[in-house]
Amino acid sequence: MxxxxxxxxxxxxxxxxxxxxxxxxxxxxxxxxxxxxxxxxxxxxxxxxxxxxxxxxxxxxxxxxxxxxxxxxxxxxxxxxxxxxxxxxxxxxxxxxxxxxxxxxxxxxxxxxxxxxxxxxxxxxxxxxxxxxxxxxxxxxxxxxxxxxxxxxxxxxxxxxxxxxxxxxDSEHSAIAQSLRAGSEREVRRLVVTASGGPFRGMPFDELKQVSPQQALAHPNFAMGKVITTNSATLVNKGLEVIEAHLLFDVPFDRIDVVVHPQQFIHSMVEFVDGAVVAQIGLPTMLVPIALGLGWPDRVPDAETPIDWTKAADWRFEPLDDGAFPAVQLARQVGMAGSTYPAVYNAANEECVGAFHDGRIHFTDIIETVQRVVDEHAPSAGELTVDDVLAAETWARAHAQEILVRR
Structure with a gap:
């Protein structure tokens, strides 16, 4: 596209x-x-x-x-x-x-x-x-x-x-779409999707087991619904965004990176073949992406307040800890598998998020259970249909609940 x-x-x-x-x-x-x-x-x-x-x-x-x-x-x-x-x-x-x-x-x-x-x-x-x-x-x-x-x-x-x-x-994909204007399709080397890291950024895997639902809902920058906020804490949301970037921009998964940027002023970036990196920068809000979605390719004047460059600020970048947050790597596998696997990943995760907030499982059990559901899924053959997607979601929700009951 x-x-x-x-x-x-x-x-x-x-x-x-x-x-x-x-x-x-x-x-x-x-x-x-x-x-x-x-x-x-x-x-x-x-x-x-x-x-x-x-x-x-x-x-x-x-x-x-x-x-x-x-x-x-x-x-x-x-x-x-x-x-x-x-x-x-x-x-x-x-x-x-x-x-x-x-x-x-x-x-x-x-x-x-x-x-x-x-x-x-x-x-x-x-x-x-x-x-x-x-x-x-x-x-x-x-x-x-x-x-x-x-x-x-x-x-x-x-x-x-x-x-x-x-x-x-989505702010990340809007940022990529804006940055892609800087060059031709053949000049794009890779996409770089930024992530806040969520409320548990830097926490080792062993400590994540004990975090509470209330802690998982304490997003550092945004107030969102229960599922989306929890997905930001597990980084499932970032995994979904990697799949979305692949589908939107036709870039292979091995050319889509995720980098942790806690301040969320840089919404995402595009790296070009000459080594140049073009980033879209703005306040951590959704106003510019929404306005551009309505007016594309034209901008809407004064959709958002510009950054105040007279104030000092430090922006930091950190590598993603796949050991503590395996959701992104699992999403890459799911996205490459295609078919109904992404639907299974998403539906199973929603069931597990509900179980976590009901106090039935630990935070780290969310992705572990999703992994088991994905591993045990058998996709239908042939061209994907809406009925295939809906049937896979129904199966994934039921199978996730079976696993959760046995835990």
Missing amino acids: AFNESVTDNPAASPAQRSVAILGSTGSIGTQAMNIVSRNPDRFRVTALSAGGGQPRLIAQQAVQARVGLVGLAAGEEAEFRDVLDDEARRAGVRDYRPEIVIGGNASEEVARSGADVVLNGITGSIGLRPTLAALETGSTLALANKESLIVGGSIVKRAARPGQIVPV
């Missing part, structure tokens, strides 16, 4: 306004995207929203604010949500606002098919696979924050996407 497109030739010319559908609008990515859109009404217009349904008042507020034509909820009752929506419209002084409402497990898929210029997939988990495919099949540009859909979908997603149709929103 090419990411070295030039920006708008005439910097004085404003890019045309784009319609945007946001999946997972009440989550961290979705709420930040709504903020960016509201500050740039000449660039973006939100036309459709979807969410899980756990925060009906928030999505109602968002819908009224943007006057979207379609709202999707994975769970809830249409009549009850309509009452909340009408109440928020009255509060905002908006009259005669009657958007279409879709309720059910396919709500995000319906929103993804709504025909927006850009679909921002901010859903968490592999449940985002069908909406990802729906957006691609409809022809929308897919701003992808839902890494799991690409990782578990693999060849399915790549077959569905035209060149340049997927724009990464």
Whole structure:
């Protein structure tokens, strides 16, 4: 996939306004995207929203604010949500606002098919696979924050996407996409994905066994959900990002490195054949990646506050300790195996994270159990299908629970 497109030739010319559908609008990515859109009404217009349904008042507020034509909820009752929506419209002084409402497990898929210029997939988990495919099949540009859909979908997603149709929103992959503009594809030697190292950076493996769920949720830089934060502590998240980088940029696994950078100001780097390394630097937030996902290849002015270069700062880099954190190496093996292995890795990990937070297993048992599930998986033959992925996930969850019960 090419990411070295030039920006708008005439910097004085404003890019045309784009319609945007946001999946997972009440989550961290979705709420930040709504903020960016509201500050740039000449660039973006939100036309459709979807969410899980756990925060009906928030999505109602968002819908009224943007006057979207379609709202999707994975769970809830249409009549009850309509009452909340009408109440928020009255509060905002908006009259005669009657958007279409879709309720059910396919709500995000319906929103993804709504025909927006850009679909921002901010859903968490592999449940985002069908909406990802729906957006691609409809022809929308897919701003992808839902890494799991690409990782578990693999060849399915790549077959569905035209060149340049997927724009990464993960900060690391956005940084790589930006850095790739500095040279041609044949000039790229390797990709360097940065990692914070999580809350247990530098801790030896023997001590990791005793860490608590509360300690695992103490991410040094970000406030995220339970699964993602725990994945950052085990470095499963970084392993998933290595697979994502391989799929997005068509770079072999042996040319994708991970380096620990605790401050997270350098979001990732590209090394070129002449020895030059191009890095994307910015505050450790998601605003620039989200804005670029919506506006690619053009930038959105003032999306984020620039770094204050008048203040002294030390940035550090450390090698990844594969002995203490084997999740990345396992992810490389899974990614190279392909087929349904990434889906099994991801699903088994989610089950183990739940068991860890329930107090059933130790922190170090998470990856050990995932390794056993991966080792015992027998992928189906032939071209990968969505049904294959879903069946593999179901098997992986059940098999992980069998192993956990026997521990």
